[in-house]
Amino acid sequence: xxxxxxGAEMVVQALADQGVDTVxxxxxxxxLPIYDAIFHQNYVKHVLVRHEQGAGHxxxxxxxxxxxxxxxxVTSGPGATNAVTALTDALMDSIPxxxxxxxxxxxxxxxxxxxxxxxxxxxxHCTKHNYLVRSIEDLPRILHEAFHVARSGxxxxxxxxxxxxxxxxxxxxxxxKNITHKTYQPKMKGDLDKxxxxxEMMAQAKRPxxxxxxxxxxxxxxxxxxxxxxxxxxxxxxxxxxxGLGAYPANGxxxxxxxxxxxxxxxxxxxxxSDLIICVGARFDDRITGRLDAFAPDAKKIHIDIxxxxxxxxxxxxLGIIGDCGHVLEDMVRLWRSEAxxxxxxxxxxxxxxxxxxxxxxxxxxxxxxxxxxPQHAVQRLYELTKDRDTYITTEVGQHQMWAAQHYHFNExxxxxxxxxxxxxGYGLPAAIGTQMAHPQSxxxxxxxxxxxxxxxxxxxxxHQYRLPVKIFILNNEYMGMVRQWQELLxxxxxxxxxxxxxxxxxxxxxxxxxxxxxxDDPAKLDDAIMEMINHPGAVIFDCLxxxxxNCFPMIPSGKAHNEMILADVDQDIGAVIDEKGKMLV
Amino acid sequence: xxxxxxxxxxxxxxxxxxxxxxxLSVLVDNEPGVLARVVGLFSGRGYNIESLTVAEVAHAEHxxxxxxxxxxxxxxxxxxxxxxxxxxxxHKVTDLTLHGRSIERDLALIKVAGKGENRxxxxxxxxxxxxxxxxTTLESFIFELSGKPEKIDDFVELVRPxxxxxxxRTGIAALSRGPVAS
Ligand SMILES: Cc1ncc(C[n+]2csc(CCOP(=O)(O)OP(=O)(O)O)c2C)c(N)n1
Ligand SMILES: [Mg+2]
Numbered sequence: 001x002x003x004x005x006x007g008a009e010m011v012v013q014a015l016a017d018q019g020v021d022t023v024x025x026x027x028x029x030x031x032l033p034i035y036d037a038i039f040h041q042n043y044v045k046h047v048l049v050r051h052e053q054g055a056g057h058x059x060x061x062x063x064x065x066x067x068x069x070x071x072x073x074v075t076s077g078p079g080a081t082n083a084v085t086a087l088t089d090a091l092m093d094s095i096p097x098x099x100x101x102x103x104x105x106x107x108x109x110x111x112x113x114x115x116x117x118x119x120x121x122x123x124x125h126c127t128k129h130n131y132l133v134r135s136i137e138d139l140p141r142i143l144h145e146a147f148h149v150a151r152s153g154x155x156x157x158x159x160x161x162x163x164x165x166x167x168x169x170x171x172x173x174x175x176x177k178n179i180t181h182k183t184y185q186p187k188m189k190g191d192l193d194k195x196x197x198x199x200e201m202m203a204q205a206k207r208p209x210x211x212x213x214x215x216x217x218x219x220x221x222x223x224x225x226x227x228x229x230x231x232x233x234x235x236x237x238x239x240x241x242x243x244g245l246g247a248y249p250a251n252g253x254x255x256x257x258x259x260x261x262x263x264x265x266x267x268x269x270x271x272x273x274s275d276l277i278i279c280v281g282a283r284f285d286d287r288i289t290g291r292l293d294a295f296a297p298d299a300k301k302i303h304i305d306i307x308x309x310x311x312x313x314x315x316x317x318x319l320g321i322i323g324d325c326g327h328v329l330e331d332m333v334r335l336w337r338s339e340a341x342x343x344x345x346x347x348x349x350x351x352x353x354x355x356x357x358x359x360x361x362x363x364x365x366x367x368x369x370x371x372x373x374x375p376q377h378a379v380q381r382l383y384e385l386t387k388d389r390d391t392y393i394t395t396e397v398g399q400h401q402m403w404a405a406q407h408y409h410f411n412e413x414x415x416x417x418x419x420x421x422x423x424x425x426g427y428g429l430p431a432a433i434g435t436q437m438a439h440p441q442s443x444x445x446x447x448x449x450x451x452x453x454x455x456x457x458x459x460x461x462x463x464h465q466y467r468l469p470v471k472i473f474i475l476n477n478e479y480m481g482m483v484r485q486w487q488e489l490l491x492x493x494x495x496x497x498x499x500x501x502x503x504x505x506x507x508x509x510x511x512x513x514x515x516x517x518x519x520x521d522d523p524a525k526l527d528d529a530i531m532e533m534i535n536h537p538g539a540v541i542f543d544c545l546x547x548x549x550x551n552c553f554p555m556i557p558s559g560k561a562h563n564e565m566i567l568a569d570v571d572q573d574i575g576a577v578i579d580e581k582g583k584m585l586v
Numbered sequence: 587x588x589x590x591x592x593x594x595x596x597x598x599x600x601x602x603x604x605x606x607x608x609x610l611s612v613l614v615d616n617e618p619g620v621l622a623r624v625v626g627l628f629s630g631r632g633y634n635i636e637s638l639t640v641a642e643v644a645h646a647e648h649x650x651x652x653x654x655x656x657x658x659x660x661x662x663x664x665x666x667x668x669x670x671x672x673x674x675x676x677h678k679v680t681d682l683t684l685h686g687r688s689i690e691r692d693l694a695l696i697k698v699a700g701k702g703e704n705r706x707x708x709x710x711x712x713x714x715x716x717x718x719x720x721x722t723t724l725e726s727f728i729f730e731l732s733g734k735p736e737k738i739d740d741f742v743e744l745v746r747p748x749x750x751x752x753x754x755r756t757g758i759a760a761l762s763r764g765p766v767a768s
Contacts, residue, residue, distance in 0.1 A: 124623060125630055129674040132618070149674060183615055184674045309668035312661060 002172035007136050007162070008033035010173045011100060014143035016043045017175045020071050022062060022437050023047070024055040028075025030102025030115060033167035047437060047466060050458035052079050054430035056086020057456070060095045061434030064417045065392055067220055069096045069151050070434065076102040077115030080161075081122065085424060087157045088126040092421025093243060094218055096155035098146050099127075105165040106134060119161045128156030129184075133163065136171035148179045153186030154307040155218055186306060190323030195331045198278070198302050198319055199341060202332075205276035206347035207298075207354075208236045211259065211288075214243030214420065215281015215305060215325050217413045223326030224413045227280065228252070230333050234343050237355055239267040241282050242405055243420040250409035256355070257364070260288040261556050262402040265363035265567065268554075270355055271296050272562040279303045281325040284315040285421070286585075294561030304328045363554045363567055364406050373523050375400065375475045375546040379407040379447065382473060385530050390442045392435045394418065396428040396452030399481035399552045400474075404447040426455030432470040433462055443471070443534065450476040450543075451500050460513035463539045471533050473542045474506060477550065485551050510541035521545035558585035607636070608663045608683040609655050609690060609760050611768055615675035616642050616650040623673050624652055633658065633666050637692075637735075637757040649677070653760050680768040682760050688768070690760040692735040696742060699726040700749030708748045715741045726751070 005013065011034050015023065024047045027035045038046050049055040052074045059070030070090075074083050080101040090097045104113040120132045129149050131142045142160060150158040202208060210231060216223045224247040231238050231254050238248040239256040248255055257264035259271055268290075271277065277299045282288070284303075289295040292314065301317040303310070304325050311320035321328055335341070366376045379400075393408055394417040395401040401418060410416050417435060419427040428446040436444040446453075453474055463470050483498040507517030516536050520529040520543075533540045553568040559581045614620045621640055628635050637655040642648075656666060663681065670679045682688040696717070698708045705725070712719065712729050715737065721728035731741055735758060742753060762768035 120619060121622070124619070124626055128672075134618075181674075183677050307668075307672065309665060309672055311668075313665055316661070 002174050004170060005173050006033065006037070006167065007139050007169050007171070008037040008167040010139050010171070011143065011162070011167070012037040012041055012044060013173055014140065014175070015071065016041075018069070018144070018147045020044060020069070023071045023073050024049055024058040024062070024434065025073030026052050026055060026075065026079060028079050028102060028115070030076035030104060030164050031073060031079075031100075031162070031167075033164065034073065034100070034102070034162070046073070047433070048462065049430065049433075050461050051456060052082035053085050053426065054433070054456050054459045054462065056083050056097070056099070057089065057424070057427050057430035058434030058437070058459075058462075059097050060086065060090055060093075060427075061394060061417050061431030062438045063095050063097060063434075064217075064431070065414050065435040066438045067414060069098055069147055071098050071100070073100045074102070075115065076104055076119070077117045080117060080119040084122065084126055085422075087123055087159065089419055089422040089424045089427065090157040091126050091128065093419065094155050094214060095157070096150040097157040098150050099157060099159045101159060101161045102167075103132070103161045103163040106163045107165070109163065119159065123159045126157070127159050128154075130159035130161065132161045133166050136166055136169035139166060139171065140174050141176075144176060144179060145181065148181065149184060153184070154215075187322050188306075188324045188327055190304065190321040190328040190331060192331065194319060194321045195328060196335060198321060199332055199335045199339065201276060201300060201302060201319065202234060202236075202278065202336075203341045203343065205236075206344055207274045207351045208234070208276040208278065208348075209256075209270050209274045210236055210238040210248075210278050210280060211240070211271065211282055212238065212244045212247055212280045213241040213282025216244055216247040219281065219324050219326035221413060223247070223281075223324075223329060226326060226329040226333055230329055230336070233333065233336055235348055236278070236343070237270055237352070239263070239270065241285070241288055241420070242418060244282060245405060245416045246410035246413045249411040251411055258405050261290070262406065262552055262554065263556075264406075265361045265554055265565065266355055266358040268556065268562040268565055269358045271299075273354070274299045277301045279305075279317070280329065281305060283310045283313070286314070289315060290556045290564075291559055291561045296562070361567070366550075366568055368523075369547070370523055373521065373526060373544060373546045375403050375477065375550055376407050377523065378473075378475060378526065378544050378546060379403050381526050382445070382447070382530055383408045385527065386443060386445065386534065389534075390439075391415065392417065392432075392439060392442055392444045394428040394431040394435060394444070394446045396446070396448045396455075397423045397425045397482075398449040398452055399477070399485065399550075400447055400449045402482075402552045403475065408447070425449075425452035429453060429456050429459045429470070429472060432472070433459055433468055436463075436468040436470050437466070444469075445471045445473055448472050448474045449481060450474050450478065450503055450506070451480045454504075457509070460509075460515060460539070460541075464514040467538065469536070469538050469540075471540045471542065473533070474544055475546050476503075476506070476543050477546050477548045478503065479548060481550075482552070484549070488551070489557070506541050506543035510539075513539070515539035515541055517541050517543065519543040519545065604659050605657050606660060606663065606683070607655065607657050608681055609653065609688065609758065610667065610670070611680045611682050611760060612652040612654065612670055613643075613677040614650050614652060615677065616648045617675050620650070620673075620675050621652065623675070624654070624670065627669055627673065628656075631669060633662070639757040639759055653758055655758050680762070682762055682768060685762050685768055688760050688762045690734060690758050691732055692738050692758050693730070693732040693756045694738045694742070695720070695754045696729045696731060696745065697726060697751040697753070698729065698745050698749050699751050701725055704748040708745050711741065711744050717741065
């Protein structure tokens with residue numbers, strides 16, 4: 001049932017057919033026909049950002065909080081290059097995005113025309129796939145294929161580069177709902193024999209642990225539910241990466257907290273001491289494993305991942321199962337039940353006794369103060385005062401991000417939006433905007449650092465334009481705290497260029513952007529100030545002045561193993577703990 | 587210069603040592619940019635390319651075959667194969683070296699210039715190696731030689747002192763032995 005329309009109309013029609021209700025974008029010469037098509041319809045809402053990087057992160061926040069594909073629309077040249085950081089961020093964290101870029105007309109490609117850049121060349125390395133549409137005949141197929149590739153398998157960003165003449169051209173539009181791609185066919189179901197083997201290994205295990213990641217979130221809500229069921233059936237402890245928080249509830253009995261560089265003592269020592277690691281949708285990244293040759297020395301490893309290249313990439317595993325973790329977990333639950341499997345109860349109870357000893361170490365503890373707000377305390381109060389609400393949290397990158405991961409607790413998936421793989425400062429505010437667009441009635445909070453927030457502060461204007469009541473909670477330590485911490489630990493306390501000099505007055509800045517500004521530096525007044533923020537119907541910038549030189553612990557120093565982590569109150573020269581090899585690492 | 591990678595505790599020593607040479611046969615959709623994707627993957631992830639050939643092999647289907655010779659530990663080569671499989675327009679990646687025995691051929695054009703004894707010796711060697719003479723002047727030849735890459739290496743080394751001027755090679759084309767597709 002082909003319909004005649006222009007390329008620009010096809011773009012908007014395809015968005016509608018894909019169920020896209022919101023697009024984040026910024027106009028320019030090479031996308032004017034598409035903006036004209038947007039003008040003529042009411043289905044797709046366009047959100048005008050203030051920088052294309054913001055459009056990308058907003059689309060990521062939208063995608064991560066809904067499970068849908070996020071869409072951004074940018075012009076050629078600088079529009080496309082400005083989107084590159086967000087595309088790379090989405091690639092690293094497996095976030096489904098479709099990025100539509102304008103391009104100069106096909107006959108000008110290669111002539112260094114005004115605002116021409118080699119978008120497919122530039123974005124080849126930071127997308128899952130990209131397309132340059134050379135003719136109107138290819139456009140409908142490519143548009144729908146782009147969504148298919150972005151959302152299926154291991155999700156990721158896809159760029160569709162649209163020359164202006166193709167936008168103006170007229171052709172037949174078709175919507176094929178179920179695409180089977182001739183080369184791209186990700187494997188969803190895991191190999192049943194291998195899953196049987198995994199279940200057997202789990203029944204035999206004496207010191208098992210589930211190590212889960214962002215893949216569980218990406219697979220969708222049912223995967224999180226099934227993970228909970230399997231954890232319940234087996235009684236095994238559960239830890240997660242930064243990206244996987246919320247898949248297993250933080251208030252669950254078997255929850256160990258996050259693992260890795262700033263993970264809890266119990267999570268890291270459980271990994272180190274385990275005899276079976278069941279890795280679900282995580283990728284043995286260097287922030288997680290620490291020193292590779294000392295990583296979980298006694299553990300057999302099962303790795304469930306939809307991307308075959310993730311398996312055996314960093315850590316050699318004993319059993320790799322390729323498939324969507326939701327499907328594989330479901331098969332595991334079914335087999336565990338039908339084969340009437342039982343965990344080794346005696347061994348498991350010993351294991352839990354050991355874990356409880358590690359838990360008692362209370363590794364997230366910090367010395368609180370009556371005089372100055374401790375950043376951990378601020379996050380704890382924020383959590384206590386918002387936990388019973390419908391809340392979404394985004395973050396920037398730095399110490400505040402780690403404190404948020406440690407002290408804010410997530411009981412549901414899709415509630416936590418953070419830049420994990422790329423670690424992009426400036427992610428949090430646009431991501432909050434995207435999240436708020438998707439959840440207009442919810443409380444959306446960006447836990448920020450004073451340095452990071454300035455990287456995309458212009459998006460306050462976007463929040464103002466669309467009356468988005470996002471709350472920016474700045475843990476203002478007047479330092480690029482994470483950089484300062486590393487300089488303290490590794491570079492003799494020489495704080496080279498890590499002081500946040502000449503900061504704006506964030507309260508006045510809020511005012512300038514039509515938002516409410518709140519400042520608090522008194523632990524006694526913190527709760528009231530947070531309540532004032534929550535109860536304000538519009539956007540808020542909360543300048544929370546915290547202890548300037550607090551360090552983020554626990555910490556596995558670079559190049560060290562899980563059982564060599566530093567805890568908060570260890571009274572030693574930490575610089576001496578990290579050797580020359582460790583200093584080479586980031 | 588300090589080799590940062592060798593200092594890094596993250597790269598285990600085993601990844602570096604037992605390097606093997608593998609031939610990968612990659613069937614791709616012949617769309618614009620597909621070669622750039624493959625080559626970009628190798629440079630971006632720091633893999634080696636010893637030889638790379640590409641040409642269309644099925645016109646109607648728009649398929650090309652890219653044959654890549656690479657070196658690395660068995661783990662690294664497995665990783666390369668999987669990374670290649672992630673590229674959307676790639677149909678199939680076959681590690682011919684793992685696949686059993688395969689036929690590998692390289693083709694070279696070799697220009698040799700000289701007079702007298704050297705010229706006669708070059709011609710004699712060409713005969714022994716089954717090289718064809720495809721161009722000749724009174725003082726030069728271009729030989730065409732195809733075969734296993736080592737055979738071409740041997741021939742080139744033999745004619746080098748006789749007046750080797752220049753050399754062009756296609757790189758390796760390879761298929762698995764036997765009746766079925768690899
Ligand atoms: C775009 C970008 N540039 C640089 C860095 C390196 N970096 C990581 S954390 C950090 C400091 C962040 O400071 P702030 O936002 O104040 O957070 P804090 O650590 O103080 O909580 C920097 C510069 C980065 N992650 N992203
Ligand atoms: Mg700071």
